[in-house]
Amino acid sequence: MPQPVNVVVLLSGTGSNLQALIDSIEATPGHPARVRAVISNRADALGLQRARDAGIDTAVLDHKAYADREAFDRALVALIDGFGADLVVLAGFMRILSVMFVRHYAGRLLNIHPSLLPRYKGLDTHQRALDAGDREHGCSVHFVTEELDGGPLVVQAVVPVAEGDDASRLAARVHAQEHQIYPLAVRWFAEGRLSLGEQGAILDGQLLGASGRRIPA
Structure with missing residues (x-):
């Protein structure tokens, strides 16, 4: 083994x-x-x-x-x-x-961020999404580079913004998705399927796009 x-x-x-x-x-x-x-x-x-x-x-x-x-x-x-x-x-x-x-x-450091990067780097992401009137929000797993919240994206989970949402309700739904996609990304890495190349994140030998792998909620 x-x-x-x-x-x-x-x-x-x-x-x-x-x-x-x-x-x-x-x-x-x-x-x-x-x-x-x-x-x-x-x-x-x-x-x-x-x-x-x-x-x-x-x-x-x-x-x-x-x-x-x-x-x-x-x-x-x-x-x-x-x-x-x-x-x-x-x-x-x-x-x-x-x-x-x-x-x-480098290539061995992952982070999860509570927004659909590159939107809303930094803090207060849920309220910022609401203030902007976004119809969707979510979370992103990415490789960490020298740019804060700016490394190549691996996977994102998309969460619809519901009418009447406040930051706490939206955050709860985003957190539930974090708990799905972060273990998924870790498993991809452990299986040897996920790596960081010169042009970005690579999954199963294919360069991931600007949004990584997108998973709807």
Whole structure:
């Protein structure tokens, strides 16, 4: 049997996407990935308890203990590499990553963002979609590059915006889709089907388009 692909998850909060990944792996006999470790910059992050409950190694690296972002990221790289990471998954990790960090994990670093990128990079995406009168919203999994929320797209889930939606109701439906497409992207990577090429994300040998693989809700 081939060795499973080691996934290290970085988070700062509740870890709902981590839980979705854990559940997906546990529900799939012979799944090619395993969550090797979960790392947080916050000792009180609920996601750490989710990991402990699943028997996954955890670690805390407090960014406030380091002089600057580069020093923190160097320590973080050493910690991640100590777990033998093949893939690093950002799951609500509330830190802007340095160029050094992103380059070190080039092609092995995934993020999920609560909008249909390239629309609404940054924060408050649900309210911004409502304010713009958008008919659809959603979430995107992408490879991380030096451009914030700008790496090549892997997969997007589209969520219709309903009449009378507010940001919280829309966010809840988007989160439900995040829990579907993030484990899917991780599995594609672990199966060797997904990679990052010079021109963008590649799935099953084919270059994905500007929107990645789109999945309607």
